[in-house]
Amino acid sequence: MEGSASKNSERSQATSNDGCPKCSYTGTLNTFKWVQPEGYPIPYQVATVELCDCHYERQFRKYNATETFTPKEKEYTFKNAIIDDSNIEQYTVAIDFVKNIKQHMEDGMWLYIFGDEIRVSEVSKEKGFTLEAYGTGKTFMMQCMANAFSHRRIPAIYVTEESLFGDIKATYDKGSEESEHEILNRYYNVPILMIDDIFTAPYKEWAEGKLFSILDERQKKNKVTIMTSNYALGRISQRLPLNGGKIASRIKGQSILIEMIGPDRRENKRTA
Numbered sequence: 001m002e003g004s005a006s007k008n009s010e011r012s013q014a015t016s017n018d019g020c021p022k023c024s025y026t027g028t029l030n031t032f033k034w035v036q037p038e039g040y041p042i043p044y045q046v047a048t049v050e051l052c053d054c055h056y057e058r059q060f061r062k063y064n065a066t067e068t069f070t071p072k073e074k075e076y077t078f079k080n081a082i083i084d085d086s087n088i089e090q091y092t093v094a095i096d097f098v099k100n101i102k103q104h105m106e107d108g109m110w111l112y113i114f115g116d117e118i119r120v121s122e123v124s125k126e127k128g129f130t131l132e133a134y135g136t137g138k139t140f141m142m143q144c145m146a147n148a149f150s151h152r153r154i155p156a157i158y159v160t161e162e163s164l165f166g167d168i169k170a171t172y173d174k175g176s177e178e179s180e181h182e183i184l185n186r187y188y189n190v191p192i193l194m195i196d197d198i199f200t201a202p203y204k205e206w207a208e209g210k211l212f213s214i215l216d217e218r219q220k221k222n223k224v225t226i227m228t229s230n231y232a233l234g235r236i237s238q239r240l241p242l243n244g245g246k247i248a249s250r251i252k253g254q255s256i257l258i259e260m261i262g263p264d265r266r267e268n269k270r271t272a
């Protein structure tokens, strides 16, 4: 599969500066499309600008979602996930999201994977048996997605909310290599941003404000955002008194939702 000759030639094309023969290293392709609006008798051509494949290839070298994964985490895939009656619906949605990722990147679709203990106690009462909100495999599911993106060489960043804020704070130290502006720009613009355990930070105005600006920019720029959370949408404003309502409405307007409640799977040594 890894034909080394063809792989090497691909690599040298993409890294040399006058590089990509398809787009002359501009990263975009100017093409023409035939269109025929309804009620108009003759088809005609319009110029369109499309992203060249080398655009994402170059970004992938900077942004590989699994870069910080342990060797074990790199093995978490949809193929070896434990999928059963209690989570097959949820996995179907996650797998479809990955399959349709190119379309989602055009539309700026988001995915919100959540399990909320308050919801769980309501649903458990309704159903007459006990479900769990924690340990149901939200992180595991998102790691499977990250591995799938990495395998397909699709640029993405995977962070916990904690390390996201840590990255920003580190720029306040003297001698920091990157500025806050640079870090924020990376989080505003990366094609796919995956935030694990969002809304868990001990919130201060500062953190709320940063989180809001990241999500707000990503919505405006049509960038895919994937999150895991212990909060149903209706409870976000309890966590974030200043911006929670605005953040929840952005997530609601932009996201496919996956609710993960069910048996605690941590006994299977699979998840956190």
Ligand SMILES: [Zn+2]
Binding pocket: 020, 021, 022, 023, 024, 025, 026, 027, 028, 052, 053, 054, 055
């Ligand atoms: Zn190109």
